[in-house]
Amino acid sequence: MYIVTLIFNDNKKKFTLLKNIKSKIKSIFGAKPKKNTLPAKTIKKEQKPAAETAEKKPVPKKKNYNRKPRRKETPEEYRARHENRKQSQQEKTSTEKTSSPKAVVSEPWDSSVFKVPVKDGKTRFHDLDFPVEILRAIYDLKFEYCTEVQAETLPKALVGDDVTAQAQTGTGKTAAFLITIFNHILKNPIKDKRKHGTPRALILAPTRELVLQIEKDARELGKYVPCNILSLLGGIDYGKQQNILKREAIDILICTPGRLIDFMNKRIVDLRKIEILVIDEADRMLDMGFIPDVKKIVYATPQKAKRQTMFFTATLSGDVKRLAESWTRQAFEVVIKPDEVAVDTVEQITYITTVDEKFTLLYNIISKNNLERVLIFVNRRDEAKKLIDKLEMHGISCALLTGDVEQKKRISRLERFRNGKVRILVATDVASRGIHVEAISHVINYNLPQDSEEYVHRIGRTGRAGASGISISFADEEESHNLITLEEFLGKKVECIFPEENLLEPIPEGVKQKRKPRPKSYPKKKYYPKKNTRPRGKK
CATH class of the missing domain: 3.40.50.300 (P-loop containing nucleotide triphosphate hydrolases)
Structure with a gap:
């Protein structure tokens, strides 16, 4: 190792010596020696005179010493400023709420336009004390006479009594409880600020399709009623439903039991302010095993003496009847036979x-x-x-x-x-x-x-x-x-x-329909297991 270092140092000395000889020969024969030049930017800066550089220097702004010093706020001024800020925030939130589409604003409507002749055994919607907003929506939907369920349940429900009705689909029971809810909201408005996620009316239905259908009917009947309607159902729009509950005060909530309990567990929905509870297709809920969930929901609402309950079922078996009696108080019973x-x-x-x-x-x-x-x-x-x-x-x-x-x-x-x-x-x-x-x-x-x-x-x-x-x-x-x-x-x-x-008669033979071609994709690589080349009996 020592010998190697000696050889290396010796070669280094020889190299420097040859380099010096080369530079001397170039100087003798007129070759210009290399100079260590600075970068172009620095050279330009050195060549410029001091006067030019002084001109391009940023001139500092003169401070305004004549400005009046800020005066400290008194406690009264501080309180007044914060009160004004709160009022402006409240006005902003109120304008945002009113800007959301709640009711169709149009020209004033005269109920005398809605003319229906009197018929024996038929109840007209005119005969019931409806607000103009509801009567106008009924006129737009071209309804003239109440169905049997509506004629028997509405006079009691509009007064605030509980109702238990055995009625099948297609009898008009959806319109019966929706009209009751809209009538209650119009005659009992709330002007104070409400907590978000606290509905006034709750409608429970067993299937998603039924929830969507009730929501569609509610928007048609409540077209002129200023209220917020929201449907909660599984399978779609979880985040959208959650954001609406957190951001707005909902008046009518239409939902399936599973999705509602999910939001209740997260404390997004509060049912302690429910004024009207509607349970639709109760026998179907019993068949589908929803009754434990429905019980949990009902117990989260106010006591039955402090709310109005409307209970609808297609069949009135023993179990369904016991549920109706436990959730209602002195309910008015309506029975329409399926035949x-x-x-x-x-x-x-x-x-x-x-x-x-x-x-x-x-x-x-x-x-x-x-x-x-x-x-x-x-x-x-x-x-x-x-x-x-x-x-x-x-x-x-x-x-x-x-x-x-x-x-x-x-x-x-x-x-x-x-x-x-x-x-x-x-x-x-x-x-x-x-x-x-x-x-x-x-x-x-x-x-x-x-x-x-x-x-x-x-x-x-x-x-x-x-x-x-x-x-x-x-x-x-x-x-x-x-x-x-x-x-x-x-x-x-x-x-x-x-x-x-x-x-x-014999029908023509069917022809198989061509299915849409699948999108092209790269073929999957085949997996070939490695062959065992090792001869048998040898490890």
């Missing part, structure tokens, strides 16, 4: 058929009668998907509505069916109480319901609010035994007929 609704508004037809002839019969009913808006009910999801495939193969536009469909898709499919873009909607019983579409001409029970109560809810999708409708049921060799329990439930015999010959 009265079915006989008055819906024409019922039951065809005797076979499993093999079912689809032929269905296709001929739709095509020969040129039906445009039909709701078909089946019992199982797999049957619904098979039926959808068959209808599409035969060129009939249709949509599927089952429990496993995402909420956004369910809403869009319902809207397409409502707007007439789809002729047929195939659904299971999960949607039988949540569908409210105007002008459904036919409801077809492709499968007889296993639960007799579902039959009433299915056919209630047509013949709504006094309109006429047709219900067609297929009784084949596998499901005809369900007719016995159905007759016991309705309290009358179900007449069955054989289909006409033209409804059993």
Whole structure:
């Protein structure tokens, strides 16, 4: 190592010596030696005279010593300034609230325009003491006479009494409790500032579709009523619902039990100021196992003596009746039998058929009668998907509505069916109480319901609010035994007929529809396991 360092130092000396000799030779023969020059920027700065640099220097601003010194605030001035700031903030929040669309502002309306002739046995909306805002919305919706449920419940509910009503879908019960809520809000306004997330009225419903339908009806009936309406349901818009609850004071809350309890656990919703509680489809909630959640919600509201409760159910069994008695106080009871609704508004037809002839019969009913808006009910999801495939193969536009469909898709499919873009909607019983579409001409029970109560809810999708409708049921060799329990439930015999010959004519063969091509994607790399090259018996 020592020898290596000596050699290195010796070579270094030789190199410096040669470099010095080279520079001397260049100086002798006239070559200019290299000078260590400074960067261009520094040279330019050195060459400039001092006068030029002095001109470009920033001139400091002269301080204004003549300014008057700030005077200290007195305690009275300090308090007055903060009070003015609070008032301005309150005015700002109030303007923000009033700027949000609550009620349609339009020209004054005269109730004398709403003329309805008097009929025996019919109650006009004029006969009830409604505010002008509600009566005008009823006039816009072209309602003239109250339904049986509305005529019996509204006189008691408008006074503030509790109501328990056994009424099926399509009887107008939604309008009955919504009119009661709007009447209460108009006659009992609150001018003081309210805490956010504290509704005045709460409406509970078992299904998402029913919640959306109630919200739609509420916005139509409450078009001229200054109030905030919000629906809470699972599957969509969690963050949006949360932000509205935190930011605004809600008057009417329409929700399913699960999503409401979620917000209650987070202390975003406070039910201690509830004035009117509505429980819709209570028997359905009992069947779906929501009663423990509903009990928790009811106990979070004020005591039944300090609130008005409206309890609606399609069937009044022992369990449902006990719940109604425990949650209401001296409630006025209304009972409308299911057979009265079915006989008055819906024409019922039951065809005797076979499993093999079912689809032929269905296709001929739709095509020969040129039906445009039909709701078909089946019992199982797999049957619904098979039926959808068959209808599409035969060129009939249709949509599927089952429990496993995402909420956004369910809403869009319902809207397409409502707007007439789809002729047929195939659904299971999960949607039988949540569908409210105007002008459904036919409801077809492709499968007889296993639960007799579902039959009433299915056919209630047509013949709504006094309109006429047709219900067609297929009784084949596998499901005809369900007719016995159905007759016991309705309290009358179900007449069955054989289909006409033209409804059993052979139908053209279906053509499989081409599915949309999937987007191109890179092929997945195949996995090839490494071969074991090691000979057997050797480690």
